[in-house]
Amino acid sequence: xxMSPRTRWRYAVNNxxxxxxxxxxxxxxxxxxxxxxxxxxxxxxxxxxxxxxQLPKAPGESGGGMANAIIGSALxxxxxxxxxxxxxxxxxxxxxxxxxGWFSNAVRYAADLLxxxxxxxxxxxxxxxxxxxxxxxxxxxxxxxxxxxLIPIIVRSTEQFLRAVPNSLREGALALGANKATTTLTVIVxxxxxxxxxxxxxxxARIAGETAxxxxxxxxxxxxxxxxGQPTASLPVMIFTHAxxxxxxxxxxxxxxxxxxxxxxxxxxxxARFVVSRNxx
Amino acid sequence: MATRAQPAPIPIxxxxxxxxxxxxxxxxxxxxxxxxxxxxxxxxVLMEKSWLTFSKFGFGFLSGTxxxxxxxxxxxxxxxxxxxxxxxxxxxxAVPLGVGAAIFLAELAPANISSVLTFLVxxxxxxxxxxxxxxAIFTLVPFMRDYVEPGLAATLGFLxxxxxxxxxxxxxxxxxxxxxxxxxxxxxxxxEALLDVPRDQREAALALGATKWESVxDVVLPNARLGIIGSIFLGLARALGETxxxxxxxxxxxxxxxSLFAPGYTIAAVIANEFAEASGNMHLxxxxxxxxxxxxxxxxxxxxxxxxxxxxxxKNA
Numbered sequence: 001x002x003m004s005p006r007t008r009w010r011y012a013v014n015n016x017x018x019x020x021x022x023x024x025x026x027x028x029x030x031x032x033x034x035x036x037x038x039x040x041x042x043x044x045x046x047x048x049x050x051x052x053x054q055l056p057k058a059p060g061e062s063g064g065g066m067a068n069a070i071i072g073s074a075l076x077x078x079x080x081x082x083x084x085x086x087x088x089x090x091x092x093x094x095x096x097x098x099x100x101g102w103f104s105n106a107v108r109y110a111a112d113l114l115x116x117x118x119x120x121x122x123x124x125x126x127x128x129x130x131x132x133x134x135x136x137x138x139x140x141x142x143x144x145x146x147x148x149x150l151i152p153i154i155v156r157s158t159e160q161f162l163r164a165v166p167n168s169l170r171e172g173a174l175a176l177g178a179n180k181a182t183t184t185l186t187v188i189v190x191x192x193x194x195x196x197x198x199x200x201x202x203x204x205a206r207i208a209g210e211t212a213x214x215x216x217x218x219x220x221x222x223x224x225x226x227x228x229g230q231p232t233a234s235l236p237v238m239i240f241t242h243a244x245x246x247x248x249x250x251x252x253x254x255x256x257x258x259x260x261x262x263x264x265x266x267x268x269x270x271x272a273r274f275v276v277s278r279n280x281x
Numbered sequence: 282m283a284t285r286a287q288p289a290p291i292p293i294x295x296x297x298x299x300x301x302x303x304x305x306x307x308x309x310x311x312x313x314x315x316x317x318x319x320x321x322x323x324x325x326v327l328m329e330k331s332w333l334t335f336s337k338f339g340f341g342f343l344s345g346t347x348x349x350x351x352x353x354x355x356x357x358x359x360x361x362x363x364x365x366x367x368x369x370x371x372x373x374x375a376v377p378l379g380v381g382a383a384i385f386l387a388e389l390a391p392a393n394i395s396s397v398l399t400f401l402v403x404x405x406x407x408x409x410x411x412x413x414x415x416x417a418i419f420t421l422v423p424f425m426r427d428y429v430e431p432g433l434a435a436t437l438g439f440l441x442x443x444x445x446x447x448x449x450x451x452x453x454x455x456x457x458x459x460x461x462x463x464x465x466x467x468x469x470x471x472x473e474a475l476l477d478v479p480r481d482q483r484e485a486a487l488a489l490g491a492t493k494w495e496s497v498x499d500v501v502l503p504n505a506r507l508g509i510i511g512s513i514f515l516g517l518a519r520a521l522g523e524t525x526x527x528x529x530x531x532x533x534x535x536x537x538x539x540s541l542f543a544p545g546y547t548i549a550a551v552i553a554n555e556f557a558e559a560s561g562n563m564h565l566x567x568x569x570x571x572x573x574x575x576x577x578x579x580x581x582x583x584x585x586x587x588x589x590x591x592x593x594x595x596k597n598a
Contacts, residue, residue: 014495029398087316090311100310107314116579118576120575148323181304210409212549219557239415240525261411261412265409
């Protein structure tokens with residue numbers, strides 16, 4: 001069978017365009033592998049025990065580590081989680097289980113709005129609310145700024161996964177004589193627990209990499225932090241200050257820190273994926 | 282909804298369980314209300330702290346071009362220009378790439394390969410901004426300075442956008458980084474919009490003799506256009522507010538230049554660089570006013586995106 005020129009043209013267009021879409025996919029995904037590869041190659045050589053146990057060295061001196069930034073990040077992410085997870089989780093339960101008309105819609109709109117606010121703007125707000133009255137940059141302010149990012153993520157994911165629980169479960173529990181609170185706590189939340197957990201992991205991984213809201217809330221610190229009221233080092237801010245510095249030693253430290261941060265964030269995302277796919281299967 | 286139905290009160294129901302019910306409702310409502318209050322406080326703080334700037338400079342803050350903290354002169358146009366320019370350039374790159382990849386993932390790739398690749402795209406979205414910046418400083422900036430920008434100047438140098446001194450840092454480099462950070466969003470949401478198009482639409486087109494590409498281009502894409510446009514708006518909102526990676530490659534120059542090679546500035550970048558060391562209330566207030574402008578910009582774009590995505594959700598319901 002011979003094809004007319006018109007048909008041949010149409011098939012040629014088909015093949016070219018479909019190949020192009022494959023190239024789009026390959027080129028976008030290869031960026032991920034480029035980032036990983038570059039950080040592994042450059043970061044691994046700066047890795048040693050000192051990176052995890054020592055303080056940063058002054059410019060010009062080689063060696064040193066980012067132990068204080070690792071602790072500082074853990075501290076502030078922990079603080080943000082202590083605020084953000086309960087508020088987000090309980091707020092999400094309200095939105096999913098007690099539909100309150102205009103009030104619920106207002107909360108939903110607020111959560112969406114909060115979710116869309118650039119993180120640097122949230123940093124400014126935390127600065128005004130905490131750094132100004134306390135007259136000091138602090139881990140408190142950093143933790144609160146991060147919690148403002150975490151809350152809307154957890155609210156919406158909790159609501160979404162609770163809503164996915166079939167109504168028959170609610171009706172069954174209520175028919176057995178359980179009240180609404182007992183039903184929610186012992187039937188609905190456990191049924192949605194994997195999804196809710198996924199949302200929490202993804203949210204915490206997201207704030208672990210946030211830099212902008214920490215720049216003028218927790219600032220940075222070359223030394224150990226001894227109280228939550230002091231300026232506190234964090235891995236993302238360390239990466240930023242080291243990357244824009246003119247010192248080669250600092251650049252190497254930045255790559256090592258980047259590798260640590262990226263590994264943590266990607267592992268959290270892979271874990272979350274594993275949790276949710278077991279839920280489906 | 283059936284869930285609201287309470288069981289009929291039966292004698293063995295103790296009063297304490299009814300109490301527990303009311304407590305649970307009020308308790309969770311308290312936290313839900315907290316979210317509302319937090320959002321109101323954020324808007325309130327931004328308005329209050331930027332008031333000094335808007336009352337002193339008025340409309341001139343939005344239209345002026347002079348940013349000089351030493352002489353307490355503040356105007357936002359160079360930053361708004363840099364923010365919009367880098368974001369729109371980023372979309373020019375990210376939209377064709379992102380939609381193309383979404384078409385491949387939704388229409389061509391076998392389901393199991395597609396789900397693995399989509400997961401990799403989601404991982405790309407999870408990479409922290411500061412890591413994009415870190416890599417850009419050491420790879421993209423020298424690459425732009427030594428190859429791309431001289432190449433563009435040699436071939437398209439007759440256009441005002443591709444003239445002038447080459448630094449490596451500047452609008453174009455920032456736009457490329459923003460494009461990379463935007464397309465994971467465009468890909469994953471566009472892919473979902475494409476997958477939502479009913480299967481029989483494709484089959485009808487193919488049965489009429491359309492090629493695979495024709496069915497995608499003429500039938501599936503128009504059906505999914507609201508979702509795709511929504512994804513582009515979400516990407517735009519993200520690009521507008523993106524801070525760290527841009528701060529590291531934009532060049533930090535508060536002036537308006539036509540050349541894409543020129544160093545510029547964005548709203549988020551100037552806040553990141555100047556806020557911690559701002560001198561005096563006027564400078565601080567001007568930076569908060571910039572943050573307020575950025576807040577309004579992203580709010581409008583996000584609102585538009587949500588509207589479009591909500592309409593597709595309803596259409597397919």
